[in-house]
Amino acid sequence: MSALNSTKFSHLTFILLGIPGLEDWHIWIAIPFCLMYTLALLGNCVLIVLIATERSLQEPMYFFLSMLAVSDVILSTSTVPKMLAIFWFRAREIAFESCLTQLFFVLFGFVVESAILLAMAFDRYVAICDPLRYTTILTNAKIGKIATAIVIRSFCIIVPDVFLVKGLPFCGSNVLPHSYCEHIGVARLACEDITVNIWYGFGVPIVIVLLDVLLIGVSYALILRVVFRLPTKDARLKALSTCGSHVCIIILFYTPAFINILGHSLVHQIPRHIHILLADLYMLIPPALNPIVYGMKTKQIREQVGCMFSQKWKWC
Numbered sequence: 001m002s003a004l005n006s007t008k009f010s011h012l013t014f015i016l017l018g019i020p021g022l023e024d025w026h027i028w029i030a031i032p033f034c035l036m037y038t039l040a041l042l043g044n045c046v047l048i049v050l051i052a053t054e055r056s057l058q059e060p061m062y063f064f065l066s067m068l069a070v071s072d073v074i075l076s077t078s079t080v081p082k083m084l085a086i087f088w089f090r091a092r093e094i095a096f097e098s099c100l101t102q103l104f105f106v107l108f109g110f111v112v113e114s115a116i117l118l119a120m121a122f123d124r125y126v127a128i129c130d131p132l133r134y135t136t137i138l139t140n141a142k143i144g145k146i147a148t149a150i151v152i153r154s155f156c157i158i159v160p161d162v163f164l165v166k167g168l169p170f171c172g173s174n175v176l177p178h179s180y181c182e183h184i185g186v187a188r189l190a191c192e193d194i195t196v197n198i199w200y201g202f203g204v205p206i207v208i209v210l211l212d213v214l215l216i217g218v219s220y221a222l223i224l225r226v227v228f229r230l231p232t233k234d235a236r237l238k239a240l241s242t243c244g245s246h247v248c249i250i251i252l253f254y255t256p257a258f259i260n261i262l263g264h265s266l267v268h269q270i271p272r273h274i275h276i277l278l279a280d281l282y283m284l285i286p287p288a289l290n291p292i293v294y295g296m297k298t299k300q301i302r303e304q305v306g307c308m309f310s311q312k313w314k315w316c
């Protein structure tokens with residue numbers, strides 16, 4: 001308790017409080033969190049193994065899906081185990097370097113997933129609007145270049161965030177009222193002006209993601225224009241069904257993300273514990289539900305999962 005009341009900051013550690021105001025509920029909150037994290041790990045790892053080993057899933061759409069699964073595992077694993085340690089074991093201390101690492105992966109995962117969703121939208125655009133050239137446009141070499149560009153772009157955007165925080169002087173409290181090291185929350189503990197952190201660390205990733213959303217919207221506007229020109233209702237439904245999973249993933253990712261961002265803008269209007277709880281759920285809900293959505297809506301994945309759990313790989 002003395003650590004929580006201390007105002008002497010050590011550059012070696014931070015103290016994470018979990019969800020302030022809900023301390024009595026931490027043990028119970030951790031149970032669904034643990035279940036969702038387990039589901040996220042199992043679901044995404046199954047997807048990665050299936051796509052890597054099953055030849056019928058060696059297509060651009062599934063390659064991007066495997067990238068999304070890897071990103072989900074990294075995003076949830078960088079935050080949730082520490083959350084559970086805080087909730088169950090009161091392990092609130094986190095090393096400054098670990099905090100910076102966590103901060104990096106939270107922002108990096110956010111920007112990477114947004115870029116992957118944009119790549120998946122481009123994949124659906126080519127598949128529906130120019131199907132005869134699909135295999136020539138989305139070759140393995142081009143997919144590799146897209147994947148490399150996604151990682152490099154995200155890395156270059158987020159690395160300055162880490163150095164902006166690392167360069168701040170901390171001379172006050174080291175108590176962080178959050179469940180993980182979130183950029184603006186850490187920056188607010190500094191004892192100097194953090195305008196640059198707010199404009200770059202918060203503004204630039206949001207602008208980049210909004211640009212991704214805009215381009216995804218343009219892709220789907222072009223897709224819908226082509227779909228509604230198809231001659232029959234069955235053809236239109238078949239074309240739209242290929243986009244169903246992707247649209248669901250877009251909603252699952254961007255809805256909690258923008259609610260979390262809005263929470264920063266309304267920090268004085270909504271209770272802190274609600275904001276932090278929503279931020280925690282953002283680390284869990286998309287990673288846990290993404291594999292379920294694709295598993296339910298994609299026939300090839302359903303069949304291969306059935307083969308895996310029935311132990312009949314040799315007949316699949």
